[in-house]
Amino acid sequence: MTTSHPLRKGPSKSARDAAVFVAESIRTARACGASGLLVVRADSAFYGADVVNACRALNAHFSVTVRMNASIKAEIAGIDETAWRPIKYPKAIWDEEGQCWISDAEIAETTYTAFTSKPKKYQVTARLIVRRVKRLNPRDRARSSTPGATTQPSPTPRSR
Numbered sequence: 001m002t003t004s005h006p007l008r009k010g011p012s013k014s015a016r017d018a019a020v021f022v023a024e025s026i027r028t029a030r031a032c033g034a035s036g037l038l039v040v041r042a043d044s045a046f047y048g049a050d051v052v053n054a055c056r057a058l059n060a061h062f063s064v065t066v067r068m069n070a071s072i073k074a075e076i077a078g079i080d081e082t083a084w085r086p087i088k089y090p091k092a093i094w095d096e097e098g099q100c101w102i103s104d105a106e107i108a109e110t111t112y113t114a115f116t117s118k119p120k121k122y123q124v125t126a127r128l129i130v131r132r133v134k135r136l137n138p139r140d141r142a143r144s145s146t147p148g149a150t151t152q153p154s155p156t157p158r159s160r
Contacts, residue, residue, distance in 0.1 A: 019050035049115040
C-alpha cells in the first residue's frame with residue numbers, strides 16, 4: 001500500500017509531522033484490513049526517534065535510511081573486513097554521486113543503537129545494513145567515459 005500526505009504551506013522540512021504521517025498510514029492500513037506484517041520504508045529525511053518509535057508502538061517493522069554522521073561512520077569502520085560479502089548486479093547501475101557505472105558492491109550487517117542522546121525509552125537498537133561500493137580514482141574518472149578506457153578502484157570504499 002502506498003500512502004500520501006497533504007502538502008504543507010510554505011517552506012517546511014520533510015520530517016515535519018513525519019511521525020504523525022507514519023502513524024496515520026499504519027492505522028489506515030490496519031483499518032483497510034491489513035492484518036499481516038507491515039513494513040514502513042523511509043528515506044533519511046524520516047530518520048528520527050519519533051518515526052521509529054511510532055512504528056514500534058503500532059507493531060510495524062521499519063527500514064529507514066540513516067544519515068551518515070560520526071557515530072554511523074564509527075560503526076561502519078568497526079565492521080570486520082571478513083564480514084563484507086560481495087554482491088553483483090546483473091546490469092550496471094548509474095551512481096549519481098560518483099558519476100560512474102557500478103556493477104558490484106559489498107554488503108555487511110552490524111547492530112547499532114540510534115538516538116543515544118535521547119532518554120533510554122527512545123533509544124533503538126536495530127540491524128544496520130551497509131552497502132559499500134568502490135570509489136573510482138577521481139583523476140581517472142574523465143578517462144572512464146572514453147570508450148575502451150579503464151579505471152582502477154581506489155582502496156577506500158564508499159558506504160551507503
